[in-house]
Amino acid sequence: MKSLDPILSSDIEAYVDDQLGAARRIEVEAYLSANPEIAARVMADLSIKGELRLALAGTFNHGRPETREAARRLQSALSRGRIFRTLQKIAATVVLIGAGWVANAHLGASEVVASVHPPEFVEEAIRAHGTSILRGTMTSQTEVSHYDPAEIRSATAIVMPTIPKEWRVEDVQVFPSAFGPSVEMAVKGEKNLRLSLFAVRPGSFSVQPVTLVKQGNVQASYWQIGEVAYALVSSTPDGSLLKDEAESLSRSLY
Known part of the structure; x- marks a missing residue:
């Protein structure tokens, strides 16, 4: 069923922040399924948010105070829907820095190697x-x-x-x-x-x-x-x- 209301950037941001009602969420998902490039960017935003939540929940609790504070500021910005490409790069950098710091501190490792399993x-x-x-x-x-x-x-x-x-x-x-x-x-x-x-x-x-x-x-x-x-x-x-x-x-x- 095609939505009578156009999908706006604010709808996309609200979708990422999980702030849409069920009906509008379905309309946004239908729009994304027909626009794979936009959908790919949305999935990247969701991935960034997920990484930050995991980092704040566990990893950064053992990191440096300035790293934890930077992550909290980024999480706050993401929660308000202000998701831009530059912010994504900063968020990814914070996550990587935090993960690398923990690996070096606890494992004595010089690099972090991640393996991705298929679904x-x-x-x-x-x-x-x-x-x-x-x-x-x-x-x-x-x-x-x-x-x-x-x-x-x-x-x-x-x-x-x-x-x-x-x-x-x-x-x-x-x-x-x-x-x-x-x-x-x-x-x-x-x-x-x-x-x-x-x-x-x-x-x-x-x-x-x-x-x-x-x-x-x-x-x-x-x-x-x-x-x-x-x-x-x-x-x-x-x-x-x-x-x-x-x-x-x-x-x-x-």
């Missing part, structure tokens, strides 16, 4: 891929190659990407997952490469670009647009090809 839905996608391969080896399990994207959207609220014409859909199943109903599509790509396209609503609004991750001999390219997350999974050794295919699928959703 939980990627694990679901990889498991669904394995189940799909298993089904393909069982004559008693009938594969369903025909599917209706409109019916899937109506039943699960999941919008499926446009499948390339050169791909052959071999099976489509609605799987249970930790997040609710998910869609697992088994396809054959170029050179008969077996691919699995997984889609689910992970329970959070986000805009994530296509990212490649490897687990054992399986690779997955995952992304999220609004409230729906996707993963393209395969055992191909060519990760760059898998990522290119995922980016093409992602573009078909806009």
Whole structure:
């Protein structure tokens, strides 16, 4: 449902500060889902606020007084909705300085190394891929190659990407997952490469670009647009090809 009132910058700031009513919040989220560049900036603002809250809750309690005071001033400014690019840079710097000070003080480390784990839905996608391969080896399990994207959207609220014409859909199943109903599509790509396209609503609004991750001999390219997350999974050794295919699928959703 399209909002009759235009979405203003003040609405975006109120969304980041969690100061909107449910109806207006839904309208802002619909606007963000149609404007990925603005949505990406909003997610960056939310990330900055989250980092500051965590820093103020724990890390900076052990830091220097001037660092804690700087963080409090930044948190106060963010709470009033004055979120600008320069403020983001300052906030990120404060967080990094505080984290580095604690690491040096408690661990004697000269640098901080962070590792980013893929979202939980990627694990679901990889498991669904394995189940799909298993089904393909069982004559008693009938594969369903025909599917209706409109019916899937109506039943699960999941919008499926446009499948390339050169791909052959071999099976489509609605799987249970930790997040609710998910869609697992088994396809054959170029050179008969077996691919699995997984889609689910992970329970959070986000805009994530296509990212490649490897687990054992399986690779997955995952992304999220609004409230729906996707993963393209395969055992191909060519990760760059898998990522290119995922980016093409992602573009078909806009």
